[in-house]
Amino acid sequence: MTATEAGPGTSVGAALGRKEDARLITGRTMWTDNVTLPGMLHLAILRSPMAHARITHLDVTPALESPGVITAFSGREVADVQGSLPCAWPVTEDTVVPDYPPIAVDEVRHTGEPVAVVAARDKASAEDALELIEVDYEPLPVVLDMEAALADDAPLVHRDQGSNRCYTWTFDSAEAGTGGDVTRAESDAEVVVTRRFSQQRLIPAFMEPRSIVVDPTGDQITMWSATQVPHILRLMLAMVTGTPEHKVRVVAPDVGGGFGGKLQVTPEEFIAFVAANRIGRPVKFTESRSETMMSGHHGRDQIQDVTISARRDGSVTGLSVRLLANMGAYLGLVTPGVPVLGAFMYNAIYKFPAYRFECTGVFTNTTKTDAYRGAGRPEATFAIERAMDELAAELGMDPLELRRRNWINHDEFPFTTVSTLTYDSGNYEAATERAKELFGYDELRREQERRRAAGDTVQLGIGVSTFTEMCGLAPSRVLGSLNYGAGGWETASVRVLPTGKVEVVTGTSPHGQGHETAWSQIAADQLGVPFEDIEVLHGDTRSSHKGLDTYGSRSLAVGGAALVHACEKVVDKARPVAAHLLECDPADLEFTDGAFRVRGSPESAKTIADCSLAVFNAHDLPEGMEPSLDSDATYDPANFSFPHGSHLCATEVDTETGRVRIRSYVAVDDVGRVVNPTIVEGQVHGGIAQGIAQALYEEASYDDDGNLLAGTFVDYLVPSATDLPTITTDRTETPAPDHPLGAKGVGEAGTIASTPAVVNAVVDALRPSGVTDVPMPCTPERVWRAARSTEGSERS
Amino acid sequence: MSRINLTVDGVRYDDDVDPRTLLVHHLRERLGKVGTVVGCDTTNCGACTVLMDGQGVKSCTVLAAQADGRTIDTIEGLAGEDGTLHPVQQAFHERHALQCGYCTPGMIMAAVDLLSENPDPTEDEVREGLEGNLCRCTGYQNIVGAVRDAAATMRAEVPAPRESTTETVEGTAPTTTGEVAR
Ligand code: FES
Numbered sequence: 001m002t003a004t005e006a007g008p009g010t011s012v013g014a015a016l017g018r019k020e021d022a023r024l025i026t027g028r029t030m031w032t033d034n035v036t037l038p039g040m041l042h043l044a045i046l047r048s049p050m051a052h053a054r055i056t057h058l059d060v061t062p063a064l065e066s067p068g069v070i071t072a073f074s075g076r077e078v079a080d081v082q083g084s085l086p087c088a089w090p091v092t093e094d095t096v097v098p099d100y101p102p103i104a105v106d107e108v109r110h111t112g113e114p115v116a117v118v119a120a121r122d123k124a125s126a127e128d129a130l131e132l133i134e135v136d137y138e139p140l141p142v143v144l145d146m147e148a149a150l151a152d153d154a155p156l157v158h159r160d161q162g163s164n165r166c167y168t169w170t171f172d173s174a175e176a177g178t179g180g181d182v183t184r185a186e187s188d189a190e191v192v193v194t195r196r197f198s199q200q201r202l203i204p205a206f207m208e209p210r211s212i213v214v215d216p217t218g219d220q221i222t223m224w225s226a227t228q229v230p231h232i233l234r235l236m237l238a239m240v241t242g243t244p245e246h247k248v249r250v251v252a253p254d255v256g257g258g259f260g261g262k263l264q265v266t267p268e269e270f271i272a273f274v275a276a277n278r279i280g281r282p283v284k285f286t287e288s289r290s291e292t293m294m295s296g297h298h299g300r301d302q303i304q305d306v307t308i309s310a311r312r313d314g315s316v317t318g319l320s321v322r323l324l325a326n327m328g329a330y331l332g333l334v335t336p337g338v339p340v341l342g343a344f345m346y347n348a349i350y351k352f353p354a355y356r357f358e359c360t361g362v363f364t365n366t367t368k369t370d371a372y373r374g375a376g377r378p379e380a381t382f383a384i385e386r387a388m389d390e391l392a393a394e395l396g397m398d399p400l401e402l403r404r405r406n407w408i409n410h411d412e413f414p415f416t417t418v419s420t421l422t423y424d425s426g427n428y429e430a431a432t433e434r435a436k437e438l439f440g441y442d443e444l445r446r447e448q449e450r451r452r453a454a455g456d457t458v459q460l461g462i463g464v465s466t467f468t469e470m471c472g473l474a475p476s477r478v479l480g481s482l483n484y485g486a487g488g489w490e491t492a493s494v495r496v497l498p499t500g501k502v503e504v505v506t507g508t509s510p511h512g513q514g515h516e517t518a519w520s521q522i523a524a525d526q527l528g529v530p531f532e533d534i535e536v537l538h539g540d541t542r543s544s545h546k547g548l549d550t551y552g553s554r555s556l557a558v559g560g561a562a563l564v565h566a567c568e569k570v571v572d573k574a575r576p577v578a579a580h581l582l583e584c585d586p587a588d589l590e591f592t593d594g595a596f597r598v599r600g601s602p603e604s605a606k607t608i609a610d611c612s613l614a615v616f617n618a619h620d621l622p623e624g625m626e627p628s629l630d631s632d633a634t635y636d637p638a639n640f641s642f643p644h645g646s647h648l649c650a651t652e653v654d655t656e657t658g659r660v661r662i663r664s665y666v667a668v669d670d671v672g673r674v675v676n677p678t679i680v681e682g683q684v685h686g687g688i689a690q691g692i693a694q695a696l697y698e699e700a701s702y703d704d705d706g707n708l709l710a711g712t713f714v715d716y717l718v719p720s721a722t723d724l725p726t727i728t729t730d731r732t733e734t735p736a737p738d739h740p741l742g743a744k745g746v747g748e749a750g751t752i753a754s755t756p757a758v759v760n761a762v763v764d765a766l767r768p769s770g771v772t773d774v775p776m777p778c779t780p781e782r783v784w785r786a787a788r789s790t791e792g793s794e795r796s
Numbered sequence: 797m798s799r800i801n802l803t804v805d806g807v808r809y810d811d812d813v814d815p816r817t818l819l820v821h822h823l824r825e826r827l828g829k830v831g832t833v834v835g836c837d838t839t840n841c842g843a844c845t846v847l848m849d850g851q852g853v854k855s856c857t858v859l860a861a862q863a864d865g866r867t868i869d870t871i872e873g874l875a876g877e878d879g880t881l882h883p884v885q886q887a888f889h890e891r892h893a894l895q896c897g898y899c900t901p902g903m904i905m906a907a908v909d910l911l912s913e914n915p916d917p918t919e920d921e922v923r924e925g926l927e928g929n930l931c932r933c934t935g936y937q938n939i940v941g942a943v944r945d946a947a948a949t950m951r952a953e954v955p956a957p958r959e960s961t962t963e964t965v966e967g968t969a970p971t972t973t974g975e976v977a978r
């Protein structure tokens with residue numbers, strides 16, 4: 001397979017075919033579940049069928065008699081070595097961080113929680129033996145609803161904590177000095193719009209189930225894991241188990257999607273680690289889809305109370321947000337931080353003069369929540385974009401006109417927002433204009449008017465979402481101020497081999513994003529080396545010892561910048577070598593089109609490959625010159641990056657059946673300068689698909705006993721090809737001023753933007769009959785009910 | 797245990813299998829054919845799709861014993877021996893129809909199956925034809941484009957091998973030519 005040839009210096013911006021495809025389309029991919037080691041045992045995990053219970057009796061010995069079984073153990077037997085799973089983001093000083101044993105010891109707090117483990121010679125034998133383990137449970141009261149959980153007499157998820165409140169995090173612009181007082185704004189307002197929105201619980205549903213192999217033999221204990229975060233995992237394994245960090249190696253081989261769902265250090269990883277060390281043989285644990293759905297972390301699950309105050313002319317005067325965020329039964333790696341990330345995004349692209357935010361995290365007897373594509377920002381964007389539409393309806397104003405009256409104009413950047421962020425760049429006018437044009441906005445509005453007047457049973461709805469997001473996680477200093485347990489830098493190394501081929505080592509950990517291609521493009525341009533001559537190494541702490549991995553649309557925004565700087569250092573180290581080869585002064589050299597040339601006499605040139613061979617031989621380098629071009633750089637951004645865009649959605653809503661069909665969808669995104677437009681477009685498509693899925697299809701709910709109702713792909717409706725529309729995409733390009741490439745981030749944009757665009761379109765279609773909300777997912781039944789509801793909204 | 801023989805990607809394998817072993821597990825664990833993957837336990841995702849005697853099947857819905865005597869084609873055998881990609885593989889690469897690539901083996905095999913039945917599918921026909929294969933990364937748009945591109949390539953390619961066939965069987969089977977050229 002050949003990638004499109006790119007000339008020197010022109011790789012960035014070219015739609016090059018992806019390098020990683022060669023193995024992925026031929027079945028030669030290295031998934032964790034493909035790893036097989038000599039003597040390897042297979043684990044199966046017995047999980048709690050109860051949402052809350054005391055374990056009164058547990059005996060694994062009958063399982064030991066089963067054919068093929070090597071050992072079995074419960075939480076009690078490994079209680080002193082299994083440790084407690086870490087939460088890296090207690091957002092306040094008084095955040096309740098409960099003990100979180102990988103295998104429950106005395107009490108289970110959600111269905112699916114591990115209670116015992118069997119290791120056997122093959123997976124089927126391990127699974128068969130689970131049935132022989134004896135467990136008695138004494139049921140305890142279950143609490144699932146967040147508001148019920150906060151009541152004084154609520155059953156407690158953690159009985160030693162005295163309450164189900166995990167934390168309350170607040171922000172007030174009057175106190176912070178970034179804006180006025182919201183209470184005053186509301187009492188002075190000409191219009192006040194208050195809405196309650198519910199963010200249903202979602203399942204990340206990456207296609208590759210999580211899988212872990214641990215090899216305890218050799219000097220380092222090696223863990224292969226289908227994870228987004230091999231570096232964080234290594235650190236956490238060391239810190240939690242007390243194993244010295246340098247004795248742990250973590251490999252994330254090819255990883256089949258993550259979407260935040262693999263931004264976790266999981267009970268199963270610790271169970272496999274403990275099991276391998278206990279048995280002294282390699283072990284593998286690959287979960288079934290049902291296990292992924294039940295016990296891999298979930299996303300969203302928030303209740304949002306939003307109030308906008310405004311004047312009749314449409315100018316907004318205040319915003320207040322009260323949030324309940326379901327933590328689940330335990331805290332994962334960044335569980336408490338997810339809704340707090342959203343705190344900075346409710347004010348969105350608008351100039352709110354006053355803002356107040358309060359978020360309470362609540363424990364319930366459910367699977368823990370944590371990051372899912374967008375993590376906090378889709379929720380915030382949904383609420384504000386839905387509320388802006390409601391305000392527009394209240395004022396009888398076109399929703400785009402309302403937005404225009406309130407957004408930050410392109411000539412007002414950099415702009416410090418009421419929630420303390422400084423937006424570096426953007427052009428909301430340009431993106432919106434382009435989107436309107438591609439969409440045929442005015443024409444569709446006219447059609448809508450005609451069909452409303454005619455009383456069509458199928459109504460046209462037009463949904464608007466003009467969004468921004470903070471991404472590129474993140475400035476370490478900001479993370480520190482938010483009580484996050486790590487920095488946000490990223491690192492890259494460039495190794496120049498004797499033949500002039502180049503290895504780029506990155507601390508980012510791709511799982512579908514195409515870093516091998518994009519990073520090659522960047523290095524090709526910086527070093528003047530052919531795209532094909534670059535190999536990108538990632539996801540193995542033995543080659544990439546340092547990094548903070550891939551999530552939060554950070555890889556290009558942070559890791560890409562680190563790579564540029566590492567390449568610059570290579571060029572700096574090569575310059576005196578080239579000068580020596582050309583017998584000139586380094587100051588007389590310029591590096592253009594991949595070669596050093598003496599200014600004024602371009603005919604004699606030395607490439608990076610020439611310099612690399614010279615330092616490899618090192619026969620006659622000047623005294624004291626280091627014979628190496630290899631370079632590292634670590635980049636800590638000064639600010640987040642702020643991609644933005646305008647998405648427009650047209651829906652055909654059948655008021656008699658409740659069926660929603662997306663008729664057209666236009667996305668104009670501004671993600672700054674683009675390294676590979678094909679990859680960017682793919683990210684936008686996939687992101688929008690997941691946002692549409694939240695709007696229309698997906699919901700993970702529990703029955704009254706705490707059993708997950710959508711625990712398989714039969715009932716958790718990940719959209720198939722027939723459920724999604726063809727999307728029209730385009731871009732405007734406002735380069736990020738402080739980024740060496742001008743790049744922002746794109747991984748989450750589509751998901752953040754699309755959910756409110758779709759729901760706004762559904763509500764807009766039904767607006768003439770007085771509907772002001774349809775809860776997500778907008779299933780035919782819910783749409784039908786809303787259309788029939790005499791009060792208009794099902795909820796209000 | 798029952799004795800089965802399978803021809804997988806052109807190689808014959810004889811094995812004793814547990815009667816409850818699924819074909820996908822037999823392929824992955826016994827034969828080392830790990831290019832075919834498992835994405836679910838409810839036969840919904842299609843990640844495990846292979847061709848059995850030329851027909852697309854989800855290999856997690858077939859017992860290894862049921863496949864006795866059959867020919868199985870997986871993603872690993874799809875490219876030519878010289879590494880030339882199948883038009884569907886080539887189109888997936890060119891149209892960026894994959895991101896993480898986990899759904900890809902099944903998606904490509906399902907597309908090959910679809911195109912063998914319908915060489916010129918409309919966009920809707922592609923979407924319907926691939927309904928049993930889930931992809932979480934791409935939103936399907938580029939997959940649909942790739943399948944239609946591959947269809948066009950394959951239709952254009954059909955005459956090449958047929959020309960030589962017509963030479964050898966000249967005059968004997970004119971209707972065949974007409975059918976294939978459809
Ligand atoms: S693994 Fe066969 S359909 Fe999902």
Ligand code: FES
Nearest residue numbers: 895899931932933
């Ligand atoms: S490419 Fe990742 S699931 Fe399809």
